Amino acid sequence: MKNIIIASTSTLHNGDYLAYLLPELKLFFQNCSEIIFIPYARPSGITHENYTKKVAEAFAKINISVKGIHEFENPITAIENANGIFTGGGNTFLLVSQLYKNNIIDTLEKVVKNGTPYLGTSAGSNICGLTMSTTNDMPIVYPPSFRTLGLVSFNINPHYLDPIEGSTHMGETRETRINEFHHFNPQPVVGLREGSWLAVKGDSIKLKGNLTARIFKRNENPIEVVPETELNELK
Amino acid sequence: MKNIIIASTSTLHNGDYLAYLLPELKLFFQNCSEIIFIPYARPSGITHENYTKKVAEAFAKINISVKGIHEFENPITAIENANGIFTGGGNTFLLVSQLYKNNIIDTLEKVVKNGTPYLGTSAGSNICGLTMSTTNDMPIVYPPSFRTLGLVSFNINPHYLDPIEGSTHMGETRETRINEFHHFNPQPVVGLREGSWLAVKGDSIKLKGNLTARIFKRNENPIEVVPETELNELK
Numbered sequence: 179m180k181n182i183i184i185a186s187t188s189t190l191h192n193g194d195y196l197a198y199l200l201p202e203l204k205l206f207f208q209n210c211s212e213i214i215f216i217p218y219a220r221p222s223g224i225t226h227e228n229y230t231k232k233v234a235e236a237f238a239k240i241n242i243s244v245k246g247i248h249e250f251e252n253p254i255t256a257i258e259n260a261n262g263i264f265t266g267g268g269n270t271f272l273l274v275s276q277l278y279k280n281n282i283i284d285t286l287e288k289v290v291k292n293g294t295p296y297l298g299t300s301a302g303s304n305i306c307g308l309t310m311s312t313t314n315d316m317p318i319v320y321p322p323s324f325r326t327l328g329l330v331s332f333n334i335n336p337h338y339l340d341p342i343e344g345s346t347h348m349g350e351t352r353e354t355r356i357n358e359f360h361h362f363n364p365q366p367v368v369g370l371r372e373g374s375w376l377a378v379k380g381d382s383i384k385l386k387g388n389l390t391a392r393i394f395k396r397n398e399n400p401i402e403v404v405p406e407t408e409l410n411e412l413k
Numbered sequence: 414m415k416n417i418i419i420a421s422t423s424t425l426h427n428g429d430y431l432a433y434l435l436p437e438l439k440l441f442f443q444n445c446s447e448i449i450f451i452p453y454a455r456p457s458g459i460t461h462e463n464y465t466k467k468v469a470e471a472f473a474k475i476n477i478s479v480k481g482i483h484e485f486e487n488p489i490t491a492i493e494n495a496n497g498i499f500t501g502g503g504n505t506f507l508l509v510s511q512l513y514k515n516n517i518i519d520t521l522e523k524v525v526k527n528g529t530p531y532l533g534t535s536a537g538s539n540i541c542g543l544t545m546s547t548t549n550d551m552p553i554v555y556p557p558s559f560r561t562l563g564l565v566s567f568n569i570n571p572h573y574l575d576p577i578e579g580s581t582h583m584g585e586t587r588e589t590r591i592n593e594f595h596h597f598n599p600q601p602v603v604g605l606r607e608g609s610w611l612a613v614k615g616d617s618i619k620l621k622g623n624l625t626a627r628i629f630k631r632n633e634n635p636i637e638v639v640p641e642t643e644l645n646e647l648k
Contacts, residue, residue: 191581222589223596269593271552311553316590317506317546319597320559324552337584346426348607349572354457355551358504361458362554372583 181206181295182329182378184306186336186370188267188299196236196299198373202386204240207295210262212243214250218276219268219301233266247282257285260294267300267336270313274305275321287327296329300336303370307333312359312367314352330376330383331365331413338369338392353392353400360396366412367394376409383409416441416530417564417613419541421571421605423502423534431471431534433608437621439475442530445497447478449485453511454503454536468501482517492520495529502535502571505548509540510556522562531564535571538605542568547594547602549587565611565618566600566648573604573627588627588635595631601647602629611644618644 183199183206190198207213217229224232230246237244244264250256257263263286265273277283290296298306304313305326312333341351350358356367369392370376377384385391390402393412403409418434418441425433442448452464459467465481472479479499485491492498498521500508512518525531533541539548540561547568576586585593591602603611604627612619620626625637628647638644 187583189583191583220593220596221585223593269590272593272597311555312551314551314584316594317548317552317559318590318594319546324555337582339582339584347572347574348422348424348426349549349574350456355553358455358458358507359551359553361455362507 179293179380180291180329180378181293182290182306183297183375184303184330184334184370184378185297185299185375186303186338187372190373194236195232199375200236200240202375203237203297206297207240207242207262210242210295212245213237213262213264214247214256214260215244216247216263216265216273216277216302218247219266219270219273221266221268224268229266229268233264253280253282254285257282257289260289262295262297263290264297265299265302265305267302269318270301270304270310270315271317271319271321273301274310274324274326275319277305278322283327287329290327290329303334303336306330308365309333309363311363312356330378333359333363333365333367335367335369338371353394356394360394364396366396368392368409368412369394369400374405381410383412385409414528414615415526415564415613416528417525417541418532418610419538419565419569419605419613420532420534420610421538421573422607425608429471430467434610435471435475437610438472438532441532442475442477442497445477445530447480448472448497448499449482449491449495450479451482451498451500451508451512451537453482454501454505454508456501456503459503464501464503468499482515488515488517489520492517492524495524497530497532498525499532500534500537500540502537504553505536505539505545505550506552506554506556508536509545509559509561510554512540513557518562522564525562525564538569538571541565543600544568544598546598547591565613568594568598568600568602570602570604573606588629591629595629599631601631603627603644603647604629604635609640616645618647620644
């Protein structure tokens with residue numbers, strides 16, 4: 179049975195790393211004394227070691243130890259044997275490139291679909307969708323494909339940002355970008371605002387947190403859905 | 414002799430399409446009665462026909478006619494025979510995919526390096542750099558490569574945006590993204606604010622417009638340069 183948290187962000191403004199999620203994570207990872215962390219997205223270019231250390235400090239507060247996937251000789255068997263997995267945020271192009279380079283895309287998909295608890299934040303959530311094509315990140319490296327894990331039948335847009343009223347900036351709004359996406363791709367997109375997450379349990383996909391999420395379907399007007407909405411029909 | 418305008422944006426807030434650039438374009442394209450427009454980036458998914466019409470309306474004000482590259486049977490010979498070329502903004506991933514699909518990357522590079530006047534705005538400016546890896550756009554389609562025209566020896570970040578003071582949004586700032594780029598790529602990046610452009614004439618590359626531009630070099634602090642600064646040493 180799938181058991182997944184797909185979170186928009188790791189960190190709320192003025193909050194500590196993962197702090198707002200820790201009560202949820204204590205329950206979510208209750209059967210895990212150790213989880214594997216995938217640090218490949220390297221926010222601000224932080225090293226795998228330092229990123230893993232930061233994550234370990236947060237998880238220590240709920241008595242879970244953390245080992246970085248780079249510490250294992252064989253990342254494939256590491257994923258296969260993991261009790262729980264967390265993929266952190268950073269750059270999605272880098273994350274996806276490294277997942278392919280280390281040949282763990284298929285294994286990751288398989289174990290999470292078979293029930294290994296998986297937490298993603300930001301870039302780690304982007305890869306839960308069918309493709310990474312609704313990331314907000316800069317294409318700093320060229321991945322071999324935009325296909326990602328397909329743990330849900332739609333795409334994720336984390337850090338979803340409403341148009342800024344009164345902005346004089348002429349760059350595209352997030353909504354404009356997602357509409358452009360829908361000229362070339364059929365799948366719906368869930369815009370997850372910071373503080374929101376999707377809880378996937380078996381066939382159920384529920385919106386969690388205090389905020390509404392924005393759902394974009396091809397050729398339809400976007401809609402807002404409230405927390406606890408069931409999204410398992412979205413495809 | 415290279416003759417290129419690399420503009421951050423086509424349109425200023427509260428301005429008409431290309432309006433702020435028209436006096437400059439009248440001089441720039443003074444020997445052209447007709448130019449070729451490359452509409453591949455399709456902002457908001459607009460059709461090639463409608464995008465070309467919009468551009469033709471703007472250029473009519475300076476008595477230049479516009480033909481879309483999609484109107485030619487052979488885009489390669491169209492580019493070879495063009496008196497002037499304009500590539501408009503939209504989605505850079507889509508633009509680059511279409512340039513490769515129509516096999517005109519190399520021809521475009523060749524004719525512009527040989528002196529055909531070239532105007533780029535936004536996505537059309539991104540492709541003037543060594544790669545498209547500092548675009549702000551969403552990766553809605555998968556291009557065969559991120560390599561672009563290399564008309565200058567650095568990368569362009571159009572619509573450069575300063576960090577928004579007091580923002581509570583936890584997504585990366587533009588500067589953070591460019592710093593991440595420099596963990597994996599050596600070339601400098603010119604952050605061009607809206608209203609700025611680079612004028613390339615032969616071996617000279619000058620910043621134009623009223624604003625400073627922000628220059629990012631690997632392992633160095635970013636610097637601001639004023640209009641009329643010569644950037645031909647930047648590589």
